[in-house]
């Protein structure tokens with residue numbers, strides 16, 4: 001870590017530093033240079049100062065003893081009375097990461113009546129399932145849940161903590177990382193573990209145009225959230241392995257300020273992330289009513305429908321049916337895209353689907369780079385023809 005400092009005594013106010021800064025990070029105020037937040041510590045101002053009035057200060061970073069932190073912990077979310085499948089996906093990924101560095105994989109369950117799920121988790125290759133089961137945890141309160149997971153992290157000192165990027169997980173993970181003054185990378189799409197146990201947290205950045213590799217090099221634990229359907233679900237083992245550890249409710253839970261006043265259950269809704277077959281409409285559709293043929297094709301195939309973001313922005317669809325970085329990640333067995341160009345913000349959240357069929361009249365559309373079957377044609381010709389053939393076959 002470094003920062004730039006200007007020595008007032010030496011500065012003559014010539015303004016060369018401000019003129020030469022490529023980031024516009026130096027403002028001249030009352031004839032004196034002042035650094036603003038755009039400073040990248042590139043050091044060009046040092047070279048441009050004839051008085052040598054600008055210096056680069058190096059700050060020493062304290063690094064944690066990494067050997068004291070080992071194993072991977074997965075937060076196994078139970079919500080709506082079920083074990084959320086993202087927890088199993090994360091256990092599968094954690095096992096792949098843990099093997100080469102000799103780590104174990106642990107899971108933690110928090111809630112009321114969650115003990116019942118510990119047995120199931122033992123079939124997925126974890127060495128320990130920690131359980132915090134108490135009426136105080138009957139409803140999700142972020143601070144109360146964070147107290148429990150924090151208690152277990154302090155007890156076991158895992159090097160890595162993985163949390164599903166669900167509504168609950170997105171509320172819990174930042175609270176935890178703050179308590180440990182450590183880093184958290186949200187919505188990772190890829191995870192790698194270096195030999196020195198640094199977790200390389202890979203995710204799209206700058207609007208999806210680059211894949212950033214983020215490393216929490218000086219602190220532990222390393223927190224990452226991953227969306228549902230990004231990682232593979234591991235196979236359930238015949239044998240139950242590992243131990244179940246029932247933990248006492250931490251006293252701090254009783255001091256939590258949040259309380260649940262009332263609960264209004266939301267009727268369970270089918271998510272496009274769970275669909276096995278998806279038909280997707282893009283901006284190639286000319287009017288809202290053309291979505292009817294997308295829905296009809298989906299229905300004939302026994303699947304569900306979704307769209308790209310521009311159609312949500314036009315008000316033709318709701319965000320829960322949008323695929324992409326700012327929508328949902330999907331991984332169906334079959335996906336048919338109709339009039340979708342294949343922007344990275346869209347493809348990065350569907351390119352793991354088993355079979356991708358793309359219909360686009362522009363043969364240079366990027367969607368064809370990820371599709372298994374490319375149909376270069378007018379969707380207004382292809383989709384009605386598919387519907388006709390399916391109806392004929394069904395009749």
Ligand SMILES: Cc1cc2nc3c(=O)[nH]c(=O)nc-3n(C[C@H](O)[C@H](O)[C@H](O)COP(=O)(O)OP(=O)(O)OC[C@H]3O[C@@H](n4cnc5c(N)ncnc54)[C@H](O)[C@@H]3O)c2cc1C
Pocket residue numbers: 206207208281282283284285307308309310311322323324325326327328338339340341342343344345346359360361362365377378379380
């Ligand atoms: C931070 C950020 C987040 C984003 N998040 C998302 C997201 O979550 N989801 C998302 O979808 N986008 C997202 N975007 C927007 C994304 O960059 C694209 O603009 C968007 O995906 C384009 O949608 P589209 O493919 O439907 O439209 P277009 O890019 O306009 O493509 C339309 C395609 O239809 C084809 N076409 C036109 N007429 C026909 C026809 N008759 N028959 C066949 N083909 C035809 C065209 O050749 C074209 O390729 C995001 C952008 C940013 C910056």
